[in-house]
Amino acid sequence: MGVAVTAEPSHGIAMYGAPALPPDFVSLPYANPDAPKGGRAVFGNTGGFDTLNSFTTKGTPPWQLRFLAYESLMDRSLDEPFTLYGLLAESVETAPDRSWVEFTLRPEARFSDGSPVTVDDVIWSYRTLGTEGHLRYRGFWSQVDSIEQTGDRTVRLTFNSDNRELALLAGMRPILKKAQWEGKDFANAPLPEIPIGTAPYVVTAYEAGRTVTLTRNPDYWGNDLPFRRGTMNFDEIKLEFFGDDTVLFEAFKGGILSAVRETNAETWNSQYNFPAVMRGDIVKSEIQHQRPAAMTGFVMNSRRPPLDDWRVRQALLEAFNYEFINETFTGGHQPRSESYFDNSPLAMQPGPAEGRVREMLMPYEDILLPGALEGYAMPVGNGTERNRDNLRKAADLLTEAGLSVKDGARIGPDGRPLGFTVLLRQGDTQNQSIIDIYAKALSRLGISLRIDRVDNAQYAAREASQDFDITAFRRDLSLSPGNEQRLYWGSAAADEPGSRNMMGVKSPAVDGLIDTLLNARSQEDFIAAARALDRVLTTGRYVIPLWQYGPDRIAHIKALKYPEHTPLYGDIPGFLPEVWWYDPD
Numbered sequence: 001m002g003v004a005v006t007a008e009p010s011h012g013i014a015m016y017g018a019p020a021l022p023p024d025f026v027s028l029p030y031a032n033p034d035a036p037k038g039g040r041a042v043f044g045n046t047g048g049f050d051t052l053n054s055f056t057t058k059g060t061p062p063w064q065l066r067f068l069a070y071e072s073l074m075d076r077s078l079d080e081p082f083t084l085y086g087l088l089a090e091s092v093e094t095a096p097d098r099s100w101v102e103f104t105l106r107p108e109a110r111f112s113d114g115s116p117v118t119v120d121d122v123i124w125s126y127r128t129l130g131t132e133g134h135l136r137y138r139g140f141w142s143q144v145d146s147i148e149q150t151g152d153r154t155v156r157l158t159f160n161s162d163n164r165e166l167a168l169l170a171g172m173r174p175i176l177k178k179a180q181w182e183g184k185d186f187a188n189a190p191l192p193e194i195p196i197g198t199a200p201y202v203v204t205a206y207e208a209g210r211t212v213t214l215t216r217n218p219d220y221w222g223n224d225l226p227f228r229r230g231t232m233n234f235d236e237i238k239l240e241f242f243g244d245d246t247v248l249f250e251a252f253k254g255g256i257l258s259a260v261r262e263t264n265a266e267t268w269n270s271q272y273n274f275p276a277v278m279r280g281d282i283v284k285s286e287i288q289h290q291r292p293a294a295m296t297g298f299v300m301n302s303r304r305p306p307l308d309d310w311r312v313r314q315a316l317l318e319a320f321n322y323e324f325i326n327e328t329f330t331g332g333h334q335p336r337s338e339s340y341f342d343n344s345p346l347a348m349q350p351g352p353a354e355g356r357v358r359e360m361l362m363p364y365e366d367i368l369l370p371g372a373l374e375g376y377a378m379p380v381g382n383g384t385e386r387n388r389d390n391l392r393k394a395a396d397l398l399t400e401a402g403l404s405v406k407d408g409a410r411i412g413p414d415g416r417p418l419g420f421t422v423l424l425r426q427g428d429t430q431n432q433s434i435i436d437i438y439a440k441a442l443s444r445l446g447i448s449l450r451i452d453r454v455d456n457a458q459y460a461a462r463e464a465s466q467d468f469d470i471t472a473f474r475r476d477l478s479l480s481p482g483n484e485q486r487l488y489w490g491s492a493a494a495d496e497p498g499s500r501n502m503m504g505v506k507s508p509a510v511d512g513l514i515d516t517l518l519n520a521r522s523q524e525d526f527i528a529a530a531r532a533l534d535r536v537l538t539t540g541r542y543v544i545p546l547w548q549y550g551p552d553r554i555a556h557i558k559a560l561k562y563p564e565h566t567p568l569y570g571d572i573p574g575f576l577p578e579v580w581w582y583d584p585d
Helices: 119-132 135-141 166-170 245-253 265-270 275-279 310-319 322-330 355-364 388-400 429-443 456-464 484-489 508-518 523-539
Strands: 012-014 040-046 074-076 083-086 089-094 100-105 144-149 154-159 201-207 211-216 236-242 259-262 282-287 295-300 419-425 448-454 470-475 543-545 552-557
Touching: 012 089, 040 245, 040 259, 083 089, 100 119, 100 166, 119 135, 119 144, 119 154, 135 166, 135 484, 154 166, 236 245, 245 259, 245 429, 265 322, 275 282, 310 388, 310 429, 322 429, 355 508, 355 523, 419 429, 419 456, 429 448, 448 456, 484 508, 508 523
Parallel strands: 040 236, 419 448, 419 470
Antiparallel strands: 012 083, 074 083, 089 100, 100 154, 144 154, 201 211, 211 236, 259 552, 282 552, 295 470, 295 543
16 A cells, blocks of 8 residues: 555545545445435434534534535545545645645535535634634644645645644535624534535524434535535434434334434344334334444543452453353344444454564553553353352452442442443433343442433533543444544543543554554555554453444335445444435335
8 A cells, every 4th residue: 555645636535555536536425326316214312302403512413414515625535544625616636745745625506505615614613613622623733834825716734733634624624604603602502504515405494402404405516516416315314312222213113203314233134123224114124334443332431440450340341241241132133342443354363472462562562551561352251140259359459449348338449339330312212121130230249230220411511521430331433544643542632621532542553553454555564554553452451342234224115215335334323314215105
């Protein structure tokens, strides 16, 4: 995999090598350019929403708005590890060393109110998101040395760090209309009025906490773009909000929703046999993918003692009876997530670290936790409910960590009986049931486990303030991990309110390996750096992993269709509406 040297404007940009699609491509390879426009699709969310502002840490917005109502200068093809093609920008140009990037706006680019997208809007969006927006935008902005207008339709960003991914990240910032925010407090304004974006959909109605209706803009500026051909085909998308997954599923069975995504193989096999499925009115589609399996499970807050001790975290892993829980909830059909990049070439390999991976780990040898160099695997139980051998290992680790037993209770660092609180959203019935089983196991170790169920707003606030011992966790990772890794597990973000580093990782090894990953100049070094990082994160024992999701399982009304070609990333969560269409015939 070589390094592309861009010396003139191009229609696209790849992290490594050249874009797969030529300048005159007709459509994305996984889109049907002849897909009909029309129809209506209704999707369900659990919880609620209290803002339409998708870009700050305040409040909880419908997560789909970022993808349906806003656009960026460039957008990625899901059929390549990390390649962007022009959207609001007609071209991109970079320095040979990618120390700067320059975009040229399309003259026809428009906001949904018909006003042109200007360089001033672009510069304002980058500065505002970088200084007042969500933390996911601020890390990028800290690496921008300058942003300036260089022509009527051109804007250049110059970077202050040697990080070749920045040129691509620059193309992915959402562009907002500056005039809509004049006189408003961006960081705190709930934006009760309709958002003004540039995307094919506009919000046409909403009821706070309950529904949002998005309508395809007939005057959308980009209808003829090759990148958009065959995409965003529904005339209307409606988002309905439900208290929990059970109510949402019943709404789907009752014909209220157009599609649901199922992550449990046993549920897929046993509960999707209701009359509409038997009649053929509901279709069960399984879509394969090649992306890393998401790390899903329960994250432990290592900022809090005794969870700051790896031996305690390993003990909690030993006590979690995965084999019994997996059999109970999925019929044993789904394999466990063994690491953060599992199901991909970037995943840590079994056994001792070797070759380039070992070379990258050795500078941190003195601070690596057991298993990073010599090899590590998740605990395996015997499948019985008692799981005695693993509980014995857990007890030994807890004692080694100084947590003794008195009158049947494990004593914590504060001298009181040890207990943990699991923070869950109201309606998260499956995780609640899993924790109920886990609590029985921990009670045998003298540890109490309490569930704290809170509404969506309280959950968001407590997650942002890191006010939990253990909570549900899911982190989707790509085939081209980059700067977002600092956001997920970098030390600088660990104690920031709203940080996505939920476990509170503060590791020079993690920080150093993220830098190695970002500065990789060859495919060999890139893969080795990802595998080394995976080893350090996995042996950090920060997450109690659950199962991999396998193929994307989507049940949908038969009128919803999708292309035959499946992209590399499959039907990645959040992009279901992008290339599907409605065809009642």
